[in-house]
Amino acid sequence: MRFGMPWPGADVAREAEAAGVEAFCTGEFVDHDAYTSLAEMVAGTERALVGPAIAYAFSRTPYAHATALRQLHAKAPGRLFVGLGAGAYRINRDWLGVPPDRPVDRIAETAEAVRAWLHAENGEQVCYSGEFYTIDADVRAPVLGRLDIPVLLAAFNKRMAKVSGRVADGVIGHGLFTGDWWNDVVRPAVEKGTTEAARSERPTEHGWIITAVDDTAPERAIADARRMIAFYLTVKTYDPFVAYHGWESHVARIRAAFNAGDNDAMAAAVTDDMVAAIAVCGTTTEAREALSRREGQLPRDVGYFAPPSYLVSRHRRAGYARSSLALIETVHTDA
Numbered sequence: 287m288r289f290g291m292p293w294p295g296a297d298v299a300r301e302a303e304a305a306g307v308e309a310f311c312t313g314e315f316v317d318h319d320a321y322t323s324l325a326e327m328v329a330g331t332e333r334a335l336v337g338p339a340i341a342y343a344f345s346r347t348p349y350a351h352a353t354a355l356r357q358l359h360a361k362a363p364g365r366l367f368v369g370l371g372a373g374a375y376r377i378n379r380d381w382l383g384v385p386p387d388r389p390v391d392r393i394a395e396t397a398e399a400v401r402a403w404l405h406a407e408n409g410e411q412v413c414y415s416g417e418f419y420t421i422d423a424d425v426r427a428p429v430l431g432r433l434d435i436p437v438l439l440a441a442f443n444k445r446m447a448k449v450s451g452r453v454a455d456g457v458i459g460h461g462l463f464t465g466d467w468w469n470d471v472v473r474p475a476v477e478k479g480t481t482e483a484a485r486s487e488r489p490t491e492h493g494w495i496i497t498a499v500d501d502t503a504p505e506r507a508i509a510d511a512r513r514m515i516a517f518y519l520t521v522k523t524y525d526p527f528v529a530y531h532g533w534e535s536h537v538a539r540i541r542a543a544f545n546a547g548d549n550d551a552m553a554a555a556v557t558d559d560m561v562a563a564i565a566v567c568g569t570t571t572e573a574r575e576a577l578s579r580r581e582g583q584l585p586r587d588v589g590y591f592a593p594p595s596y597l598v599s600r601h602r603r604a605g606y607a608r609s610s611l612a613l614i615e616t617v618h619t620d621a
Contacts, residue, residue, distance in 0.1 A: 288335075289617045290590045292494075293323055294607040296330035303334050305611045309588045311339035311369070311492070316381075321354040328362040336362065339458050339492060339590065340371030340440045343396045344384045348419060351396075352403030355435055369458045369492065370396060371440035374523065392418050394449045397437050404437075406430045438492060443526055444475045451479025451489055459493030461592055462518050464563040465583020467527060468493075493585030494592045496565040497573070499609040504568045507606070509553055511567040514594035515560060516540045516552035533560065549597060566591065570609065574616045589617070 290309030291302060299310060310331060312323035320341035327336040341351065351368065359366055372378075372389035379386040395416040402414040402421060408430045412423040436455035441447040450457040457476055459468065476489055496514050498507035519528065519537050528537045536555050543551035561567065566576045577584075591613065593606035 287584060287586060287617055288588045289614050290335070290492075290588050291607055291610065292590055292592050293327050294604055296326065298604050298607050299327070299330050302607065302611060303331055306614045307334060307611070309335040309492075309590070311337060311590050313339065314341055321358075324354070324358060324366075328358050328365075331362075331365075333365075335365055335367060335588070337367035337369060337438075339367075339369035339438070339494070341368065342373045342377070342382065343370040343393050344373065344378055344389075345382050348396055348399035348403060348414075348421070351400045355404065356429075356433060359433055359435065367436040367438060367456075368400070369438040369440060370400070371458075372446065374521065390445045390449055393439060393446070394453045395419050397439060397453050401437055404433045404435055407432055436490065438490070441472065441476070442524060444471060447472045447475035448479040448482075451476035451481075451485075452483045453479075454489060456490030456492060456587070459491065459585055460518070460524075461494035461496045462515065462524065462527065462564055463493060464531065465580055466563075467530065468583060468585070471527075471530065490587045491585040492588040492590070494590045495584060496567070496594060497591035497610050497613075498565070498567040498594050498606050499570055499573045499612070500605065501569050501609070504572065508561065508567050510594040510596075510598050510602075510606075511561060511565040512553040512556040513549060514596050514598075515556050515564055516544070517596040519556075520544045531560075531563075536560065566613070570612045573610075573613055577613060577616045 288308040290311060291307055293310050293312045310327050312320055314320035320338035324338055355366060355368055370393060372393045375386045378384050395418045399414045399419045399421060402412060406412040408428050412421055412425060414421040438456040438458050439450040439454040440458040441450045442460050447457060480489060496511050498511045500507040519540050528534055536557060539555035540552050543555060566573045591610040593603040
């Protein structure tokens with residue numbers, strides 16, 4: 287597994303890349319744009335793989351995704367990937383103002399249409415015909431040429447994982463993923479999609495891993511990881527994951543506390559077993575032991591050791607990012 291992290295800013299990134307970090311990713315939200323962040327990542331790195339993980343798939347047309355990647359490819363050839371995420375139902379409906387229905391089918395076409403633009407050759411029509419997108423572009427300017435930029439899909443549940451295997455170059459796992467969820471649910475679904483599409487190569491696996499390491503205040507680091515887990519579990523889309531692990535009663539308490547605005551009760555409802563199955567946290571020694579214990583249960587190709595962000599300041603997140611550099615030797619040894 288290659289060691290990566292969410293974009294920590296240029297100052298930390300220089301230190302991280304020098305220490306052996308091989309990939310950086312970025313998400314997006316109302317206060318940060320995936321491709322603006324990607325431009326910062328391209329400018330602030332020299333060798334690392336960089337890309338969104340994820341960009342909201344439906345907030346832009348396939349054309350807009352592809353043109354941003356084409357422009358940035360000129361500055362970082364061979365280093366880009368794009369991870370697309372369907373986004374939550376309410377985000378699509380209420381924030382983006384786009385149709386929220388059938389996200390699995392829509393994102394499958396989005397991936398294919400983005401790839402049509404990325405693979406477009408000069409002098410050839412750019413064509414794609416589907417249910418949601420129709421492209422028939424005669425681009426006369428000599429600005430195209432095939433770019434083999436990997437297109438990955440964020441997949442949590444079975445249907446999206448299967449589509450990732452069928453149409454994408456890889457899958458991006460959520461920070462909640464346990465080894466059992468990877469092995470028993472996500473990987474079999476990806477493999478099924480790959481088989482149905484008669485594809486010979488295994489799709490790559492990227493994944494976020496909640497990571498909070500602090501030798502001076504390990505209890506606070508663990509508490510931050512608990513709050514991050516609790517915040518994620520307020521999302522009902524993840525109910526199959528909750529039921530699979532038998533965590534329904536814990537999550538019911540988390541959601542009741544969230545609705546009451548009680549962040550301490552949210553964290554308290556996350557058990558030690560849940561933390562051990564999901565996060566890497568505590569002291570450096572404890573984090574290394576967690577990584578060794580979870581060998582074979584993490585993403586196979588790129589793992590992003592992600593500092594908790596829920597109620598965690600930027601300064602503390604930067605500290606967690608720097609502390610996680612001490613895990614690189616463990617990751618490379620276990621790989």
